[in-house]
Amino acid sequence: MSTDRPSPEPRSAYACFVPVPTRWMDNDLYGHLNNVVYYSLFDTAVNRYLIDQGALDIHHGAVIGLVVETHCNFFASLAFPQQVEAGLRVARRGRSSVRYDIALFAEGEAMSAAAGHFVHVYVDRGTRRPVAELPPAYQLALRPLERS
Template sequence: MDYAHWDEMPTRWRDNDVYGHLNNVVHYELMDSVINRWLISSAGLDPTGGASIGLCVESRCSYKAEAAYPAVIRIGLRVGRLGTSSVRYELGLFEGERLLAEGEFTHVFVDRRTRRPAPIEGGMRAAMERLVVA
């Protein structure tokens, strides 16, 4: 459970599928939401007006255990790799101490207008460096 940042999100009634557990897409929603909430609150991302934006170019999720509504999911976040214009986030989803899923998202930061890779610099890079766990 070596994660540099933790967040919590409650599940919603609609998150359960016909099989009575959280649908697989909910895990991706939770991970994407935690990453972007952290980027906005801690790394200075301006999603609607900033010069650069992060585009997801790869994601994966490995499911370990079921969960169902109602539940509060704890999400651990760390940076597994920080490149010039890309970052790989690693996440763990937990209900209490029980590991539900592990996932990764890779963002490439690009210029908002040209969509060409843009370096991760300044405060955003410093914030991401704080999430690197050895």
């Protein structure tokens, strides 16, 4: 078992940023965003990016992404009404899957308050079977998020 404890990352570690709003209902009794909200912000940021890039059509697209793995490390509290910016990058791309690394930053902060990943498997909307290859629109949208 690794003893390396994850640590916050700087903005420069991410290729693109998507603003994601916090909501009144996101705060828990302890005065910060509840843990499950972080996953919702991850999902919102990835899908917002794909929609904005013209890759994802949530209502009529033939291909959709299903989340098959998630992870999050927490470093600092976030709370409503803070503005949050999600940093995105692609850590790995397969034939039908993508691992997105996502970090949440309080607006203007240099270091991430939370960081984690989502793995999406892209499937045919009707059959829910993995596609043979990511469609060209997805491949094009993902290129700016892939960093060496």
